[in-house]
Amino acid sequence: MPDTRTPDFYNVESLLSEDERQARDAVGRFVDERVLPIIADCFEHERFPSELIPEMAELGLFGSTLTEYGCAGLSNVAYGLIMQELERGDSGVRSFVSVQSSLCMYPIHTYGSDEQKQRWLPEMARGKAIACFGLTEPDGGSDPGKIKTIARKSGGDWILNGAKMWITSGSIADVAIVWAETEGGLRGFLVEKDTPGYTTRDIPHKFSLRASVTSELFFDNCKLPAASLLPKAEGLVAPLSCLTQARYGIAWGAVGAAMACYREAVEFCRQRVLFGSALIHKQHMQVRLADMLRRITIAQLLVLQLGRLKDEGTMHHTQVSLAKWNNVRMALDVARESRDILGAGGISVECSPVRHMLNLESVITYEGTETIHQLIVGRELTGVAAF
Ligand code: TGC
Ligand code: FAD
Numbered sequence: 001m002p003d004t005r006t007p008d009f010y011n012v013e014s015l016l017s018e019d020e021r022q023a024r025d026a027v028g029r030f031v032d033e034r035v036l037p038i039i040a041d042c043f044e045h046e047r048f049p050s051e052l053i054p055e056m057a058e059l060g061l062f063g064s065t066l067t068e069y070g071c072a073g074l075s076n077v078a079y080g081l082i083m084q085e086l087e088r089g090d091s092g093v094r095s096f097v098s099v100q101s102s103l104c105m106y107p108i109h110t111y112g113s114d115e116q117k118q119r120w121l122p123e124m125a126r127g128k129a130i131a132c133f134g135l136t137e138p139d140g141g142s143d144p145g146k147i148k149t150i151a152r153k154s155g156g157d158w159i160l161n162g163a164k165m166w167i168t169s170g171s172i173a174d175v176a177i178v179w180a181e182t183e184g185g186l187r188g189f190l191v192e193k194d195t196p197g198y199t200t201r202d203i204p205h206k207f208s209l210r211a212s213v214t215s216e217l218f219f220d221n222c223k224l225p226a227a228s229l230l231p232k233a234e235g236l237v238a239p240l241s242c243l244t245q246a247r248y249g250i251a252w253g254a255v256g257a258a259m260a261c262y263r264e265a266v267e268f269c270r271q272r273v274l275f276g277s278a279l280i281h282k283q284h285m286q287v288r289l290a291d292m293l294r295r296i297t298i299a300q301l302l303v304l305q306l307g308r309l310k311d312e313g314t315m316h317h318t319q320v321s322l323a324k325w326n327n328v329r330m331a332l333d334v335a336r337e338s339r340d341i342l343g344a345g346g347i348s349v350e351c352s353p354v355r356h357m358l359n360l361e362s363v364i365t366y367e368g369t370e371t372i373h374q375l376i377v378g379r380e381l382t383g384v385a386a387f
Pocket of ligand 1: 094095096098099133135136141142143144145168236237238240241242243244246317366367368369372376385387
């Protein structure tokens with residue numbers, strides 16, 4: 001049985017349904033048996049473990065909250081727990097599933113034509129087709145209302161020009177969901193990988209999310225058929241609605257990364273004897289561990305209530321911003337604290353906190369930086385946009 005519960009200081013377990021526990025524990029087993037044994041090596045050698053894709057598909061992890069087209073139709077709380085377990089393994093693995101599910105299958109399901117749904121969703125649910133989401137551009141990601149990628153109408157086709165940067169799964173994707181300005185406003189397009197004029201280039205030498213593929217995308221006069229346009233996605237609200245789905249999963253995922261770091265720190269403190277006693281006997285160490293537990297407990301309760309609101313259909317995207325901000329900041333602080341508690345050994349790739357800490361530097365930046373989420377909440381409470 002995987003230990004998917006430690007820490008659980010407020011008995012969050014008692015608030016979960018049997019289905020939710022089962023979904024979490026199935027993914028917990030997968031993470032323990034298949035991800036954790038290889039992930040340090042993947043991180044060290046900058047390799048995404050693509051061999052795990054078929055097993056992730058078998059577990060129903062792609063598009064798991066969607067209905068039909070081979071998707072599992074799980075609750076949002078179950079989805080959150082899945083994200084928690086995946087990120088207990090590594091943010092890069094969670095990121096892959098987030099992008100495939102929340103940023104790519106969700107917009108096809110929500111904004112796509114029947115043909116687009118039939119063409120892509122079953123293949124994506126089976127992990128046979130991989131997708132990426134291109135919104136961020138080289139000149140800045142925080143203000144997607146000002147993107148420069150352009151799609152121009154040419155007869156019945158579209159001609160796409162521009163570039164995207166920092167795109168998860170970019171070079172391994174069979175299809176890219178690309179957001180571009182048109183005469184009629186911002187629209188989304190499905191760009192298949194063999195489209196002439198579409199090229200990708202991986203971004204090397206990352207010190208973060210090393211077990212994840214991150215790429216640039218280039219569009220040089222790409223001719224796209226009319227059927228590549230997502231017909232129901234009009235304006236900035238469409239990509240932002242996808243971000244809400246992914247940010248929701250990240251808020252849960254961050255809890256998993258923090259749980260992993262906390263556990264490693266507690267275990268180390270039990271074993272390490274200094275000045276005549278194990279570190280758990282030191283007052284200052286107990287305060288540090290207690291403080292980690294406090295932060296994790298608050299984050300666990302925050303996402304559970306967020307998930308319940310999402311499942312009842314009353315969640316607002318500004319509530320997701322507060323959770324993404326709080327939980328990723330919490331996880332980054334807990335990872336850094338755990339790294340320090342492990343002493344010199346804590347800088348080794350063999351210990352997970354330093355890997356989680358470095359990964360979380362990306363997580364706190366992508367899907368809206370911490371500042372952007374603070375400003376989103378600030379706008380909600382004052383009515384004044386201060387971006
Ligand atoms: P704004 O006026 O706020 O919004 C325009 C319209 O959209 C609505 N809206 C949202 N709807 C759903 N979800 C959200 N999160 C929404 N945010 C806004 C809004 O109500 C409005 O609707 P309507 O009907 O009134 O038109 O637009 P703005 O230009 O002022 O936007 C401001 C801001 C800063 C909040 C927005 O631009 C923003 O969120 N920027 C951050 C960009 C970002 O997060 N990029 C992420 C790229 S993808 C990524 O990082 C993937 S990493 C994946 C991985 O590996 O896991
Ligand atoms: P900028 O927008 O240039 O921001 C720079 C700094 O200015 C930040 O500190 C920011 O907080 C601050 N700032 C911005 N606006 C304000 C303001 N109004 N007031 C004060 N400070 C401000 N994007 C995708 O589209 N798809 C992906 O799959 C994807 N995957 C990613 C994977 C990784 C590993 C990483 C690191 C990023 C990924 N991104 C992806 C991009 C990510 O969404 C952007 O990095 C993020 O939105 C921030 O954009 P930026 O890096 O251009 O920073």
